[in-house]
Amino acid sequence: MPPSHSEQPPPPGRSIAAPSLTDRFARVASGFIGGPFGDHAVDPPRRRFWSPFLVVIFVGLVFFAVNWLQKYPCSAGGWVDFQQYTGGCYTDIRALWGAERLNEGAIPYRDHPVEYPVLTGWFMGLLGQIAFRLGTVFNTDGGPIFYHLNAIVLFVCGAIAIAVLFKIREDNRRTDTDDPAMVHSRPSRPWDAMMLAAAPVMIVTATVNWDLFAVALAMPFFLYWQRGRPVLAGLFLGLAVAAKFYALLFIGPLLILALRRRRLLPSLQTTATAAVVWAAINAPVAYLWHDSWMRFFELNSERPVDWGTGWYVLRGVTGWEALWDAEFVNDLYLVLFAAACLGIALLGYFAQSRRPNELAARLKDGLGDDVVPRLAQLCFLVVAAFLLFGKVWSQQYVLWLVPLAILARPKWGFFLVWQLAELGYFIAFYGKMLQVSAEEGRGIPEGLFLTAAGARWVAVAVMCALVISEILSPRLDAVRSLPLRPNAAARPPLPRGAAGPVPAEAP
Template sequence: MSTSERAPVSPSRTDPFVRMASKLIGGPLGRHAVDPPRRRFWNPYYVTMAVAIGVLALAWFQKAPCVDGGWVDNLQYKEACYTDIRALWGAERLNEGAVPYRDHPVEYPVLTGWFMGIWGQIGFLAEQMLGVNGGALFYNLNAIALAVLGLLTVTAIHKMRYQRRPWDAMMFAAAPVMVFTAYVNWDLLAIAATAFFFLYWKRRRPLIAGLFLGLAVAAKFYPLLFAGPMLVLALRRDGFSLGRLVYTVKTLATGAIVWILINGPVAYLWPDSWMRFFELNSERFVDWGTGWYVLKGTWALPQFSDVDWVNTAYFVAFLVCCLGVAALGFFAKTRPSLAQLCFLVVAAFLLTGKVWSQQYVLWVLPLLILARPQWRLFLFWQVAELCYFFAFYGKMLEVSTSGSEGISEELFLAAASFRWIALAVVCAFVVADVLRGRNVETQDSVQLLRKGPQRLPA
């Protein structure tokens, strides 16, 4: 391998969008420049972390109008500052000192329930003893903890790529959706655990990888979908070995044990409360902005109002997608990366599911960065998500004011369709990468630019 092939990838040389944007600050890295530049402090990691801190601070300011909880005159929709964290302070009876699962059924998996419960108890005690606004304190404590988890996620992504692609973590740190969705819910808890799962999976530490996988599933259920791609890659004929299979099984078994240890006590002591999460997901109607919602709004077929029919339809659609991803992973000429297959499975879950909350964009954010770190496609998808974010609050305002304010149903359906199409387009590019044998774990996901004086030697 030549020196140029071993050198870290400079985004201004390899990514057309970054190359164009770099002209605002002097242009791409020159042919004779030291790559990476020798700096004691402002290296890629510290620059990325500084940006992440700034973005997470902006996210707090974006939600600031809703922190006090005085949501009058539809403030939460007009300012687009709604957050489940603040709303559930009262809805989950945390303002009464209720302990999740013991005193009140919680609609989230256990680790998320305990996470909110810890800060809930602190907020309740502070309100009783000090007279502070317990709900505002509860939100702020959660925001601080989630910000730390966001920074840990940036760190994990950087550690996976620091040798060849040290700037990839910037895509997570500077993602526009982070400003608007980082503190909507507790998803960053699962996302941080997921990032460290991928880190230790790559480092071939099955027990630690399994630990983080179990934590991730205990916080949000979607990382359970990773099991399929892991087994597909373990069973591929090229490079198949008993050791690879044992490594995969050991990781999954460790994750299962961790999940049982977290869930077991709650399931035993308060089974009805523990089952609430599973019951809610089976009982929910078609939610705002999903593909099913768009179909329902376009065709108005009676089946879309039948919960059992929708449950069956989306399960079948998702199963077909999973079989397609499994076939792609198993029969592709070049071994795909785990991140590529996991991204496709989670994206399929969103595209076919009946619930697609605004913060679910964070689920696929690190997966796409690990699967295909290319800025133009990434920003196209981000624009679609932001359009839906503001359309959603416009629609909520329209519903709350009986049509006197907000946006029309047609405009909301257009924004939801744009989001659906954008994610489907991203999936198509990832599928094309797999078919072409492009894998960022072994090579750059984009080719070096062929024009301009900064072209690298072959």
Template structure:
């Protein structure tokens, strides 16, 4: 019999489960009493919590469209795309990738993104170009951006719908995503919402115990942006703890086959175009605002350069192949640490917690951390640790980084706006706040009684899907090797086993 938690219990009030929100609620009289009926749950009421959250998502996406509107005509004069914070790769790459000339991605021009993103660009861009050829009075760039903004917004709404479906007892958690300034400023900077939506659907299908279909959507997400494939790592950790490897194998094989199928046409017929993404990532230097960028700055401060002295970060900046290996090694070590954490934790970690840690570790040690990559973490932190206080601090750091980043880009054009140290400070704040979120998630894995999601679901993992159930026996032995006791799942399973044995006697 499955022990998958039921979701038909009353919704959890955010004002009672979140200390930050509870404090703010004092301005309007405090949280609802224990015997009060939440307004959104009254019979016949249209504006339920999920509908309010979905409406907020649409409102924020509309504001995002307005926020990007100064850049829609493509007439970016005097750095207006940075001074108005409206830069978007979507519009820039319509011209840079030759789609405005009718070039088919990968066929006529190599594209710097994985194939699903390239297919998406072509599927929307080529019809716009064709229509523009017969209607020369329209601005093709504006039409292309608007078409992308509409479809990407649908993926954002689908992501929120998944968050609501996965947290039926905690619908207000999804508002963290819906009203985030990160979504407001970054929704259409690039095509990341495409991969985010596909990954969210894959996670939903996993929870619904459809591992093959979950693998299909994770594979599609990985063919749009790499990171969705990382979710299979945390699933493997949970499969090891429960001894249920078959669902993970099904998802892994489905993801691998899906990724191979969608890549094959470009790989086989336009191999050089297909390689561009991989070559570009292997050859790219240290990017703005990364851990390596921050280290290189301090290298320059601490090393005078006398007699050719170089600090380690500056040396790595001049030796990109070695930097690649070091970056991959640090990410690999982080994954190993997450594996040990997942196996040694007193209670089996929740899937969302491990997934957030893996994706965050990838960003923290990557040599590239583009401004829109923050979107990757947003739905994962909503599922992993839906507490507003730390997330708001992180969001402020991200918005501060965005402002400093655009100021730095203006400065790169010859007009100094802020000192380099200010940009490094903003980059450090972003790095530190993400690292702090990781630390808080780790603490709640090690002390599951602090996990508000577990509190709402009677201690269970609502995202476990087919991996729900007790730990295998060797987990307790493995924990004792490190001086730890039996896992909570093993202790919970022991009385049931004793009762079964007594019934047999």
């Protein structure tokens, strides 16, 4: 069977969007290192080693190394005087070494219930067994070994996620058309991967938990879906859901866009493959150790409103006592999240829907037919809504959003504003932990914590609004690189040295 149009290689000589020329923030920042493009620069550059891919991966590894240094003081365990909070180096990985009985050689689910989906539990258990056995052989504490093993593997996962995002944006193929002339009509954007490699939150959250493992599994779903490989896309989607449930939220946008195109078969193949993969991973654990397997689902329904969520901020500002009731918040969350998903579904299905008599006008003004909302835009909105209305919003959940935000809206300006808000919340969170754990007088005031948590909430909400605005106005979408609507009142600039136009004589 011949390959689909989306599997065909991009045409030679395809344009590459340089951030220093297409992104306002990157253009200004490039001035500190000589400007966007020098008069004597060679285009294309004569590179022997430092290709864009290697530059991006190198920057990512540098950020991971800084994360390793930032968490190192907590890697040995035995935290004294709340150093895990005062130094901001707390990591679940080190804490759960004892809490999940990995220090005793326990096997997750069989010997101890685990609060994570099965694939993450296996990930934890495999490295736990290696650390336990190494500690036994060398007669040393396996806890530091466990943390550093996890850090190394998670950094590899992070590098894989960066590499896959690079490939996604290098191809930048359209999935809303089968016309081979239009599949590669968007410019290549490989440098978008730098946003993930240099995301400030990577420094503090990369090894807080095992979320980078799930992110590394989720990213190939977008790559293979873009390349027209629905079964492979479903394989990685199923693996990602088996690691962290957030990837399950990708299925809704996938089906909405399939309904819009009236091409359900590929999306159904992806969904069915994902379901089979997830079931194959979960079925043995559910059958052999059912109660342990159910712990993840029970914990999510029983957990009260967590620190830093929108509900926590609302309760702190208004004093609404009903928000102490976990069941009430569960019901309210489900209603709001369902309403948000319905709104996103309507946006994905109807935004920029064309009537036949509008097509000629769109082609005439240069817009073409590249107006269908992109899958990553809708996926970002759904995951963001899940966090904005959810009752649990752990600090490392930002790692779910970062690659989706880059795929949805690769613009540095507000991305960095949002990242600063996340860093502010990270610092405030440990100030809050110190307040509730240590003696009176330590930590930060409650009002300051509510401000930081509220700023994070608002930053994510604004990012959603910006993505929605670009869905409604595709010319604003940097990924499409569509021409702006010409201003009839504007006069094109004259060539240097040319005389002005001769004024017309009055009638």
